[in-house]
Amino acid sequence: MLPITIMMILLVMAGVIAAVKDSATAKKLAIAAHIPAFALSAAMLVISAGEPIRLAIGAEPWNVYVFVTPLASFMVSLFIGVSLLIMWASMALVNYDVDQARIPMYYSLVCVLIASLCGVVIFGNFFNVFILMEVSSFAAAGIIIIKNRPENMRAGIKYLTLSILGSSFILMGIITLYFLTGSLSVTGIHESLVAGYAGQEVALVAGYTGYEVAAYNALIFITIGIALKSGLFPMHIAFPDAYAIAPSTSSAVLSSLVQKAYIFFYIMVLHKAFGIEVIMNDPVMSTTLFLVMAVGAAAMIAGSAMALLQTDLKRMIAYSSVAQVGYFFLGVGMGTRLGLFAVIFHFLTHAVTKAMLFLVAGSVIQQTDNRTIDKMGGIGAQMRVTMALFTVGALSMIGIPLLIGFNSKWFFAMGIFESQHLWLLGVLALSSLLNGCYYLPVVVRAFFGKEAAEAKQLGQSLELSVRGLVPIICLAFLVVAFAVIGGPIYYINMGIESIW
Amino acid sequence: MSFWLLIPILLPIAAGAALPLVVGDNRDRLQVYVASVVILNTGFAVAAAGLGDTGFRALELTSVINLHIRIDDLARFFLVLSSGLWLLVTFYSFGYIKRDGRDKSFFAFFLMSYGAVMGACLSGNFFTLYLFYELITLLAYPMVVHSGTPEAMKAGVKYLMYSFFGAALALVAFVFVANYGFTTDFTPGGVLDPVALAGNEGFLPFVFLLAFIGFGCKAYIWPLFDWVPASYPLAPHPAAALFSGVVSKIAVLAIVRTTFYVFGVDVVIGSWAQTALIVITLLTVFMGSMLAYKEKLFSKRLAYSSVSQLSYVLFGIILLNPLAFLGAMLHVVFHGIIKTALFLSAGAVTHKTGKSYVYELRGIGKAMPVAMWCFTMASVALVGIPPTGGFVSKWHIATGGIASNHPTLGMVGAAVLLVSALLTAGYLVTIFADAFFPGAGFSYKKLVNAESGKLMTVPLVILASLTLLLGMFPGALIEFINGISAIIGI
Numbered sequence: 002m003l004p005i006t007i008m009m010i011l012l013v014m015a016g017v018i019a020a021v022k023d024s025a026t027a028k029k030l031a032i033a034a035h036i037p038a039f040a041l042s043a044a045m046l047v048i049s050a051g052e053p054i055r056l057a058i059g060a061e062p063w064n065v066y067v068f069v070t071p072l073a074s075f076m077v078s079l080f081i082g083v084s085l086l087i088m089w090a091s092m093a094l095v096n097y098d099v100d101q102a103r104i105p106m107y108y109s110l111v112c113v114l115i116a117s118l119c120g121v122v123i124f125g126n127f128f129n130v131f132i133l134m135e136v137s138s139f140a141a142a143g144i145i146i147i148k149n150r151p152e153n154m155r156a157g158i159k160y161l162t163l164s165i166l167g168s169s170f171i172l173m174g175i176i177t178l179y180f181l182t183g184s185l186s187v188t189g190i191h192e193s194l195v196a197g198y199a200g201q202e203v204a205l206v207a208g209y210t211g212y213e214v215a216a217y218n219a220l221i222f223i224t225i226g227i228a229l230k231s232g233l234f235p236m237h238i239a240f241p242d243a244y245a246i247a248p249s250t251s252s253a254v255l256s257s258l259v260q261k262a263y264i265f266f267y268i269m270v271l272h273k274a275f276g277i278e279v280i281m282n283d284p285v286m287s288t289t290l291f292l293v294m295a296v297g298a299a300a301m302i303a304g305s306a307m308a309l310l311q312t313d314l315k316r317m318i319a320y321s322s323v324a325q326v327g328y329f330f331l332g333v334g335m336g337t338r339l340g341l342f343a344v345i346f347h348f349l350t351h352a353v354t355k356a357m358l359f360l361v362a363g364s365v366i367q368q369t370d371n372r373t374i375d376k377m378g379g380i381g382a383q384m385r386v387t388m389a390l391f392t393v394g395a396l397s398m399i400g401i402p403l404l405i406g407f408n409s410k411w412f413f414a415m416g417i418f419e420s421q422h423l424w425l426l427g428v429l430a431l432s433s434l435l436n437g438c439y440y441l442p443v444v445v446r447a448f449f450g451k452e453a454a455e456a457k458q459l460g461q462s463l464e465l466s467v468r469g470l471v472p473i474i475c476l477a478f479l480v481v482a483f484a485v486i487g488g489p490i491y492y493i494n495m496g497i498e499s500i501w
Numbered sequence: 502m503s504f505w506l507l508i509p510i511l512l513p514i515a516a517g518a519a520l521p522l523v524v525g526d527n528r529d530r531l532q533v534y535v536a537s538v539v540i541l542n543t544g545f546a547v548a549a550a551g552l553g554d555t556g557f558r559a560l561e562l563t564s565v566i567n568l569h570i571r572i573d574d575l576a577r578f579f580l581v582l583s584s585g586l587w588l589l590v591t592f593y594s595f596g597y598i599k600r601d602g603r604d605k606s607f608f609a610f611f612l613m614s615y616g617a618v619m620g621a622c623l624s625g626n627f628f629t630l631y632l633f634y635e636l637i638t639l640l641a642y643p644m645v646v647h648s649g650t651p652e653a654m655k656a657g658v659k660y661l662m663y664s665f666f667g668a669a670l671a672l673v674a675f676v677f678v679a680n681y682g683f684t685t686d687f688t689p690g691g692v693l694d695p696v697a698l699a700g701n702e703g704f705l706p707f708v709f710l711l712a713f714i715g716f717g718c719k720a721y722i723w724p725l726f727d728w729v730p731a732s733y734p735l736a737p738h739p740a741a742a743l744f745s746g747v748v749s750k751i752a753v754l755a756i757v758r759t760t761f762y763v764f765g766v767d768v769v770i771g772s773w774a775q776t777a778l779i780v781i782t783l784l785t786v787f788m789g790s791m792l793a794y795k796e797k798l799f800s801k802r803l804a805y806s807s808v809s810q811l812s813y814v815l816f817g818i819i820l821l822n823p824l825a826f827l828g829a830m831l832h833v834v835f836h837g838i839i840k841t842a843l844f845l846s847a848g849a850v851t852h853k854t855g856k857s858y859v860y861e862l863r864g865i866g867k868a869m870p871v872a873m874w875c876f877t878m879a880s881v882a883l884v885g886i887p888p889t890g891g892f893v894s895k896w897h898i899a900t901g902g903i904a905s906n907h908p909t910l911g912m913v914g915a916a917v918l919l920v921s922a923l924l925t926a927g928y929l930v931t932i933f934a935d936a937f938f939p940g941a942g943f944s945y946k947k948l949v950n951a952e953s954g955k956l957m958t959v960p961l962v963i964l965a966s967l968t969l970l971l972g973m974f975p976g977a978l979i980e981f982i983n984g985i986s987a988i989i990g991i
Contacts, residue, residue, distance in 0.1 A: 396639070399665065400672075401632075401635050401636075401639070402566075402628060402631055402632035402635065403560075403632060408562070408566060411565070411566060411676075414672075414673075414676040415676070415679070415680070417676075418676055418677070418680050426673050426676060427673070429673075430669040430670070430672065430673050433665075433669060434662070434665055434666060434669055437661070437662065437665050438662065441658070441661060442658065445646075445654065445657065445658065445661075448643075449643060449646050449649065449654065449657070450646070450649050450651070450654045451649050451650070451651070453649070454603065454649055457602075484562075485560045485562065486562075487561075487562050490562065490563070
């Protein structure tokens with residue numbers, strides 16, 4: 002019941018928060034919802050480490066089926082933990098972006114969103130997962146639109162449209178799998194697919210012979226759907242707008258958490274439902290996976306190249322996320338153990354780093370009322386701590402050792418080496434350099450040069466309140482801590498063993 | 502015991518980070534603080550060099566990603582050289598850096614870079630070296646852009662991007678090493694595993710080339726030296742001196758580690774990568790000298806000169822011959838001292854008179870005799886006239902080249918070295934000749950004594966006398982370097 006309890010805490014509190022009128026109370030309730038949920042998710046991390054948690058209510062296929070592998074509990078802790086820090090920071094940031102009257106609504110939506118993301122990773126029945134994906138899409142669109150301006154409306158609708166388009170592809174894939182195997186649970190599908198592959202046709206539709214073709218279709222539909230929903234280049238068009246225009250705390254949640262649930266679902270489809278051996282031994286399906294990897298590599302370069310052209314700080318970070326999504330698909334597409342390890346570790350890396358960067362961007366924008374990078378010269382003199390945190394994030398993105406970004410890159414490099422596509426090492430190196438090309442100028446302009454000297458003369462501090470800074474400092478601490486402690490590596494390794 | 506090795510790394514980094522808090526706005530306290538930290542730390546560095554071969558490992562995440570600090574003879578060599586030069590430049594900087602409020606940040610990063618350099622010297626595996634290499638890039642950056650002018654900022658970005666690019670090449674190379682080697686710890690003779698390598702030997706020369714050129718970026722190897730002439734003239738002279746005298750030597754250390762402690766002589770010798778690198782380094786020697794000869798801006802001329810001189814060292818290393826290695830390591834010492842002296846005397850001139858072009862320096866020797874005498878001594882040593890240090894090192898490189906496995910290229914190398922020495926004479930002798938013999942048109946009436954203060958001249962005199970002393974009595978140094986080449990087995 003533990004996984005369901007975690008979700009229910011968040012959902013019930015979402016209801017309570019929506020009923021509250023007072024914005025200060027809403028903020029406190031949102032934090033209050035996250036703390037027990039996080040504690041329970043930590044407990045789940047320990048419990049699921051031994052044996053996956055399984056819980057079925059009702060009969061197959063139309064049941065509620067909870068299936069929590071160690072990796073899933075890792076994801077749940079990641080979602081709730083990072084969201085907790087973002088919510089904490091939002092206490093000092095949200096008023097700038099969201100009307101007082103809508104703040105309870107805002108926090109309610111965030112709680113629904115986090116609950117649905119947890120649901121996507123803990124459920125083992127694809128029908129359950131699909132419903133929660135839809136919930137998360139609407140909640141995500143909600144926290145974009147909440148800012149009540151026409152451009153937010155547009156960005157939100159665009160986001161929702163693409164997301165629903167993605168969902169319909171996924172739905173088609175799930176339906177195909179259902180007709181093929183008669184099952185909706187991840188384990189059931191796997192068993193019948195392997196059996197079907199072995200030549201024993203168990204398709205529900207009588208006389209149907211195109212078994213393999215149907216399996217291909219299912220995989221390809223789901224791949225396209227996930228690519229649409231997580232904003233893989235060149236299907237990213239809705240994402241930079243959404244991240245740039247949404248309230249900064251929403252951008253942090255959207256970019257550091259939301260796509261990861263979808264990509265995690267994709268990993269479960271590949272590794273648990275189809276089985277990676279089946280995929281790698283089949284010419285069509287392994288080609289599909291190779292294309293996923295190649296498109297991921299293209300996204301790494303294209304996202305960074307587009308980020309170089311941006312003048313708006315948040316939009317730049319948003320395009321950087323487009324590049325980071327490329328990393329995930331690159332690793333998933335390798336279809337190897339090391340590749341998968343790199344992806345899961347990068348979930349952690351990207352969640353803490355990107356959340357931190359968006360929160361820093363949000364506080365700069367709030368404190369200076371300016372979002373153009375060109376006008377941020379000398380900002381480091383007035384926001385010393387904030388920009389120091391940005392520097393930590395930027396250096397991690399570039400891949401300086403002792404910061405978590407380096408470890409991620411190294412693991413990707415090891416994965417690439419194992420997969421024998423050595424040209425990808427060049428892509429990886431180029432992508433790190435491009436990261437340097439757009440993150441470093443912001444840091445440099447903030448601290449050095451004439452403008453910094455002039456700003457120093459002014460001497461006034463624009464720093465965010467301590468209440469807002471502490472959670473961002475916590476994120477920065479995690480960026481360093483996870484680079485030097487072995488816990489996550491050990492746990493992820495164990496999680497991969499359990500689904501391999 | 503081995504944890505003592507952390508002190509020379511962490512002390513300056515911590516002291517630099519704490520500098521704004523400790524000194525406040527009191528400038529005299531700044532000098533006392535920085536001087537005591539540097540003196541203390543140089544003491545610790547020398548003490549660390551006195552420890553026996555020892556080391557320790559920390560933050561062990563994987564077999565590659567862990568911090569490995571250790572000391573061996575090669576580390577001792579670079580540790581003492583770097584800390585000695587850093588000490589001298591510190592005092593010079595007190596006289597040079599204006600007390601304009603930004604000096605605080607200059608000295609804060611000055612101290613932190615010192616710690617990063619010590620860390621690079623004491624690195625025992627690739628990850629640690631890469632960490633400190635990147636830290637040097639980042640922590641030295643504020644010194645490059647100290648003036649804060651738009652041109653300096655632009656040069657600073659160029660410096661960063663070249664440095665990161667070089668480091669990325671080296672990192673890619675080490676992905677291969679991590680997979681094909683027993684370990685990434687630096688082990689004399691190399692770490693590659695012939696069993697794991699079987700069938701993939703074809704990659705090795707390419708990978709080696711990547712690592713060599715990647716780390717070579719900070720040692721100004723073609724085609725990655727373009728950031729040098731862009732950034733050195735805009736950086737304060739003490740910073741340029743440190744880059745040229747110390748940081749470039751750290752790149753040499755990284756290359757020596759890569760060549761002899763990771764890949765191993767047997768892998769590299771006779772490969773196409775060795776041939777390619779011999780050609781590239783010789784090309785860089787020649788290009789650097791030519792560009793320096795044609796350059797009119799004083800500090801840019803010195804920057805190009807460094808490009809050429811550092812490739813002497815790299816040439817000496819890639820010949821994989823004990824004589825050439827001896828020459829290269831001697832040149833590391835001599836060039837470190839000489840180029841620091843040259844940049845510092847150029848700095849003294851520019852600092853006092855504002856003159857920065859070589860044709861403006863007519864008669865400057867009459868106004869600043871000490872600075873220009875030191876410049877002359879260092880120049881003579883760099884050209885390589887006996888009995889100064891430059892002669893000893895170049896001689897060994899040239900003879901080593903002829904004795905190497907590429908005798909023809911070694912012969913060509915000796916010729917290139919000779920031509921380059923002539924060019925060196927061409928671009929340096931003219932400066933001090935004009936400085937001391939300004940010709941008939943020079944008016945002695947306007948002459949005022951423009952000598953800099955003791956803080957700047959004393960380090961200069963020490964450096965200039967070292968070039969002569971070490972050139973005349975290089976025995977102990979040679980013995981030490983031969984000890985290293987015995988360990989690494991060339």
